[in-house]
Amino acid sequence: MTHNGTQAARRIQTMPSVQDVIGLLKDTLQLGERAQGFSDNTRLLGHVPELDSLAVVNVITALEERFGVVVNDDEISADAFETVGTLHTFVVAKLNA
């Protein structure tokens, strides 16, 4: 549901790509060169050692600040952190909500 053109334009402009999500993970978890091998199938929680519980919080904070979404506590689940793809889907769904 688009309310006006400006809002629609802003949404298109700010809709993050999978690469944007990988970039955010690289910065937040300080993954360095390793992030180059990431794709949407890359498994996250339980597979990326940097992604401990505190890091999950930092990633959520980064998602909120960088992409301008607000994440509610009850939406934070291990499912969203399954893979790069699920995390990207989570952000896009938030922006479309």
Add this chain to the structure above:
Amino acid sequence: MTSSADAGPPAGRFLDTAHGRIFCMHWPAVGDGAVDSGAGSGAAGIGAALVVVPPFAEEMNRCRRMWSLLAAQLARDGIATLIPDLHGTGESEGDFADARWESWRDDVAAACSFARQQGARRIALLGVRLGALLALDWLRRAPGNERGDVTQLILWQPVLDGKQHLNQFLRLKLAAGLRQTAAAKETTGTLREKVARGERLEVAGYELTAELLAAVDALDARTLAPGAVLRVDWLEVSTSEAPALLPASERVLEAWRAGDARPEPGVVRGEPFWTLQEITIAPELNTRTRDVAAQALAA
């Protein structure tokens, strides 16, 4: 011979405030070290100081390296730097549970007052993250004689919404329960209720009181627009190939411009050092800060 070209040395001081003594690190400008033996000699820098207004909780510790590097650079430009530890944090008196937003505002005033004692006639505030909102809030309330010589406000990656900032902080407490079922889960809401009931809540080693929580919750950058007389440099860092301000920041700036504020935004390449476990610096942010401070203060 390097003595005359060396910055500093920095010295820690305790400043008296109504709620106890706070610790303040003072980096004099080059040639500024001997204020007592002749501040008017022309060697005392350019009569300008930068006062750092620190961010919340652990972010303060992650920023220390950046400030120290910046302060050393500014000293060589003739600008002194003051870095107070807010009440209940760092080396200052009081526990975090004693910290109140109001006393933190007093701390900003105390640091500015100390800068004047050291010969500063023009002051720039550097508000970092939540410190940006603290600086803005103080500026709105301070009497004219306390803020009249504050000619510039530099903001580093400002927090835009107090409640969202505290939600992010409270989540540190929730992180361990990520894999719990929804029914058993605590939320930032239930944690807030606990604090409101007077229960003790410690998050990552910081005891959060109902008073501080209520004060920070109420902060909204859109309603804290600075006045027109002040030069405002809003600086962010980005790791993107094409660095741009955060969308949420653009919205705050739009709201400010609808009034009489004319903030000057800037984005530089750099890592989000205030969030990172490993001490990280963003050299381009310091360079830009040094440039804008020199423009505003070297008058």
